[in-house]
Amino acid sequence: MPARPIAVFDSGVGGLSVVRQLRKHLPHESIVYFGDSARVPYGTKSPRTVCRFSIECARYLLRFDPKLVVAACNTASALALDELRAALPVEVIGVVEPGARAALQAATMSNARIAVLGTEATIASEAYPKALRRLAPQTPEIVPIACPLFVPIVEEGRTGADAVSRAVIADYLAPLRTSDPHVVLLGCTHYPLLADAIREYLGPKATIVDSGEQTALVVAERLGQTHATADRANRGTIQVFVSDNPPRFRAIGARFLQEEPHSVTLVAAEEYAGLDRVDCP
Amino acid sequence: MPARPIAVFDSGVGGLSVVRQLRKHLPHESIVYFGDSARVPYGTKSPRTVCRFSIECARYLLRFDPKLVVAACNTASALALDELRAALPVEVIGVVEPGARAALQAATMSNARIAVLGTEATIASEAYPKALRRLAPQTPEIVPIACPLFVPIVEEGRTGADAVSRAVIADYLAPLRTSDPHVVLLGCTHYPLLADAIREYLGPKATIVDSGEQTALVVAERLGQTHATADRANRGTIQVFVSDNPPRFRAIGARFLQEEPHSVTLVAAEEYAGLDRVDCP
Numbered sequence: 001m002p003a004r005p006i007a008v009f010d011s012g013v014g015g016l017s018v019v020r021q022l023r024k025h026l027p028h029e030s031i032v033y034f035g036d037s038a039r040v041p042y043g044t045k046s047p048r049t050v051c052r053f054s055i056e057c058a059r060y061l062l063r064f065d066p067k068l069v070v071a072a073c074n075t076a077s078a079l080a081l082d083e084l085r086a087a088l089p090v091e092v093i094g095v096v097e098p099g100a101r102a103a104l105q106a107a108t109m110s111n112a113r114i115a116v117l118g119t120e121a122t123i124a125s126e127a128y129p130k131a132l133r134r135l136a137p138q139t140p141e142i143v144p145i146a147c148p149l150f151v152p153i154v155e156e157g158r159t160g161a162d163a164v165s166r167a168v169i170a171d172y173l174a175p176l177r178t179s180d181p182h183v184v185l186l187g188c189t190h191y192p193l194l195a196d197a198i199r200e201y202l203g204p205k206a207t208i209v210d211s212g213e214q215t216a217l218v219v220a221e222r223l224g225q226t227h228a229t230a231d232r233a234n235r236g237t238i239q240v241f242v243s244d245n246p247p248r249f250r251a252i253g254a255r256f257l258q259e260e261p262h263s264v265t266l267v268a269a270e271e272y273a274g275l276d277r278v279d280c281p
Numbered sequence: 282m283p284a285r286p287i288a289v290f291d292s293g294v295g296g297l298s299v300v301r302q303l304r305k306h307l308p309h310e311s312i313v314y315f316g317d318s319a320r321v322p323y324g325t326k327s328p329r330t331v332c333r334f335s336i337e338c339a340r341y342l343l344r345f346d347p348k349l350v351v352a353a354c355n356t357a358s359a360l361a362l363d364e365l366r367a368a369l370p371v372e373v374i375g376v377v378e379p380g381a382r383a384a385l386q387a388a389t390m391s392n393a394r395i396a397v398l399g400t401e402a403t404i405a406s407e408a409y410p411k412a413l414r415r416l417a418p419q420t421p422e423i424v425p426i427a428c429p430l431f432v433p434i435v436e437e438g439r440t441g442a443d444a445v446s447r448a449v450i451a452d453y454l455a456p457l458r459t460s461d462p463h464v465v466l467l468g469c470t471h472y473p474l475l476a477d478a479i480r481e482y483l484g485p486k487a488t489i490v491d492s493g494e495q496t497a498l499v500v501a502e503r504l505g506q507t508h509a510t511a512d513r514a515n516r517g518t519i520q521v522f523v524s525d526n527p528p529r530f531r532a533i534g535a536r537f538l539q540e541e542p543h544s545v546t547l548v549a550a551e552e553y554a555g556l557d558r559v560d561c562p
Contacts, residue, residue, distance in 0.1 A: 038330050039320045044436070046526040049319050052550070149445070152433045155325070164430070167448040245327040269333070273554060 003230045005030040005239075006219065007066035007090075009057035012040035013249055014151070014189030015072030016256035018095065019238060021216035022070075023259070026223070028230040030237045032064045033261070035253075038243035038269070041151060042075040043119025043188070050121060051080040055087045060241065060272040066090060067228050070219060074187045074211060075119050078127030091222070096187070098218040099211025100131035103185040104139070106207045110181045113141040117172070118187035120146050128187055143182075147172045147191070154190040155252055160197020169194065169201050181205045186212075193255060240264040243272060284511045286311040286520075287500065288347035288371075290338035293321035294530055295432070295470030296353030297537035299376065300519060302497035303351075304540070307504070309511040311518045313345045314542070316534075319524035319550070322432060323356040324400025324469070331402060332361040336368045341522065341553040348509050349374060351500060355468045355492060356400050359408030372503070377468070379499040380492025381412035384466040387488045388421045391462045396424040398453070399468035400432070409468055424463075428453045428472070435471040436533055441478020450475065450482050462486045467493075474536060521545045524553060 006022065008015055012035050019031055034057045036042075042050045054076040058069050068091040071077045071084060077094030084092045107114050116128040123146040132139045149168045158165045176182050184206050186192055192210050199208055223229040230236065238261040242249045246264045253261070287303065289296055293316050300312055315338045317323075323331045335357040339350050349372040352358045352365060358375030365373045388395050397409040404427040413420045430449045439446045457463050465487050467473055473491050480489055504510040511517065519542040523530045527545045534542070 038326065040325075044321070044526075044529070045319065046529075049525045148437050149430065149433055152430055156429050164445075164448050164452050167445050171445050244330045245325075248325070248327070269554075273550075 003030055003234050004067045005032045005064050006068060006070060007032050007058070007061035007064060008070045008072050009034040009054070009061060009076070010036070010072040010189060011042040011053070011075065012037045013155070013253045013256060016253050017189045017192050018070065018072035018212035018215055020257050021213045022219060023236065025216045025220045026230070026236070028232055028234045028236050030230070030234065031239070032061055032066065033238065033240045034061050034272070035240065035242045035249060037245050037249055041119070042073055043121050043148065043151065045121060047079045047121070047125070050075055051083045054080040054084055056272050058084055058088055058092070060267065062088070068093060068219070068222065070215065071095065072189055072212065072215070074189065075121045078118070078122045078125040093215060093219055093222065095211040095215045096127050097131050098214035099185055099187060099209060100128055101135060102214040103183045103209045104132060104136055106209055107140045107183045110183070110207065111140070112181035112183045112207065113143055114139070114183045114185060115143040115145060115176050116185045116187050117145050117147050117150070117191060119151070120148050122187055128185065143176065145172055147188070150188065150194060151190045154193045157255070160194050160200070165194065165197055166201070169197055173198065173201060176202055176206065179205065181207070183207045183209055186210045237262045241267045243267055243269070284311055284515050285348045286313045286345050287349060287351060288313050288339065288342035288345060289351045289353050290315040290335070290342060290357070291317070291353040291470060292323040292334070292356065293318045294436070294534045294537060297534050298470045298473050299351065299353035299493040299496055301538050302494045303500060304517065306497045306501045307511070307517070309513055309515045309517050311511070311515065312520070313342055313347065314519065314521045315342050315553070316521065316523045316530060318526050318530055322400070323354055324402050324429065324432065326402060328360045328402070328406070331356055332364045335361040335365055337553050339365055339369055339373070341548065343369070347371060349500070349503065351496065352376065353470055353493065353496070355470065356402045359399070359403045359406040374496060374500055374503065376492040376496045377408050378412050379495035380466055380468060380490060381409055382416060383495040384464045384490045385413060385417055385420070387490055388464045391464070391488065392421070393462035393464045393488065394422040394424055395420070395464045395466060396426060396457050397466045397468050398426050398428050398472060401427050401429050403468055409466065424456065426453055426456070428469070431469065431475060432471045435474045438536070441475050441481070446475065446478055447482070450478055454479065454482060457483055457487070460486065462488070464488045464490055467491045518543045522548045524548055524550070
């Protein structure tokens with residue numbers, strides 16, 4: 001019998017940056033991934049629609065009998081985590097709380113402010129500030145910044161060295177370029193690909209925390225706690241399912257994952273859409 | 282009995298720039314509009330998915346017994362026009378051929394090259410070059426340029442005066458900044474909002490053609506030919522239907538339409554999704 005996989009879903013290709021971290025920390029785990037490339041992005045959509053789409057993505061992956069489900073998409077984690085947990089029969093781990101926890105640790109050490117970067121919907125939800133205040137009522141100052149152009153810039157294949165990327169980074173992050181120390185929380189799966197350029201722009205006073213990497217550490221911890229870690233003899237695989245355009249997913253995904261997935265399969269609408277029978281808010 | 286409306290659909294809010302032109306040229310017509318804001322954008326998606334979504338949008342609007350259907354979305358017009366025409370019982374007018382025709386006229390007068398600006402999918406489809414060559418085998422040189430960042434820049438509320446907009450315009454359009462005359466075909470509904478900045482960057486040798494405006498003229502002509510023009514006593518209305526997020530649609534749409542629609546109504550997924558029973562390629 002094959003080992004039970006970890007299920008990961010995302011609005012599109014970005015969640016592969018979380019898969020990359022899972023691979024780094026849990027190389028023996030098999031991963032099934034659903035990328036909703038037919039309806040991407042989620043970051044400009046309403047909570048209700050993000051909730052409905054997220055549950056449909058996760059439900060699709062239940063057929064693989066996963067050990068747990070990772071909501072790799074920050075927007076989905078920010079807007080739909082409670083509903084996902086209510087709708088699914090397995091544990092669901094989002095990226096918001098792991099990211100918030102690590103940012104808080106870093107901020108406390110350096111007495112820094114916490115800048116949260118995310119999509120329009122993630123920032124509007126205030127999910128990160130709420131998580132930070134839940135974890136520590138004496139939270140340092142929080143500076144939320146919506147960075148909607150970071151996703152299309154990365155998807156277009158631009159790197160941090162590109163003139164447009166630099167102009168956009170400067171436009172969003174100018175308020176952080178002060179002498180005060182900052183923890184900069186990358187609250188979107190695409191942003192790690194701009195991390196070097198952000199670090200360079202902000203200088204050494206900025207500490208960058210990637211929610212995706214923190215989430216991989218939490219997954220590893222949870223598997224240990226529940227004695228569900230894959231056997232070291234297991235050769236972890238990555239099976240990808242997408243709701244649209246496998247060639248574009250492969251081309252753009254390569255930069256996020258930095259390895260080849262074992263398969264990329266197109267899923268017909270009938271197989272995932274309409275799976276949500278839950279009332280979303 | 283109310284006059285039969287013109288149906289207009291788009292992947293989201295951008296088609297309102299076409300509605301604005303329809304209002305200018307046909308103020309007595311009533312318009313029903315479907316914006317697929319739950320699945321926007323189409324410009325990064327596969328032909329098959331664009332085709333399926335487009336037919337679903339148009340089918341939704343058939344309940345209003347429209348005189349004709351306008352595919353305001355350039356990506357939908359480029360990738361799905363034949364399938365829309367096969368699937369719908371009324372005339373369908375796309376934006377590609379009207380834009381191509383006007384660009385060709387302008388280019389012939391000034392002996393200019395034609396630059397086609399559009400989304401990733403519109404440019405990859407080569408719909409504009411094909412239309413240009415169909416209209417005139419001796420077409421001038423065609424320079425296709427995909428400009429994926431123009432849409433999110435406009436949706437973020439940036440104007441042409443903004444530093445990021447200027448950096449992006451310069452990045453995409455530098456090859457056109459020569460002493461040769463150019464016709465610049467705006468092959469996406471969002472681009473008219475950057476027209477002034479594009480004109481300023483390229484200088485007086487550039488002639489800008491907006492596919493949306495040309496389409497409104499074609500619609501007016503067709504209504505005249507078929508004796509279907511609304512009575513001058515008719516007070517044209519704009520009824521908008523969206524698949525997600527009416528508040529965001531209203532907020533961003535105001536810049537495209539420059540008037541208030543008479544209503545903006547959220548449509549549940551069950552009412553439009555799954556309406557496509559046609560085999561898309």
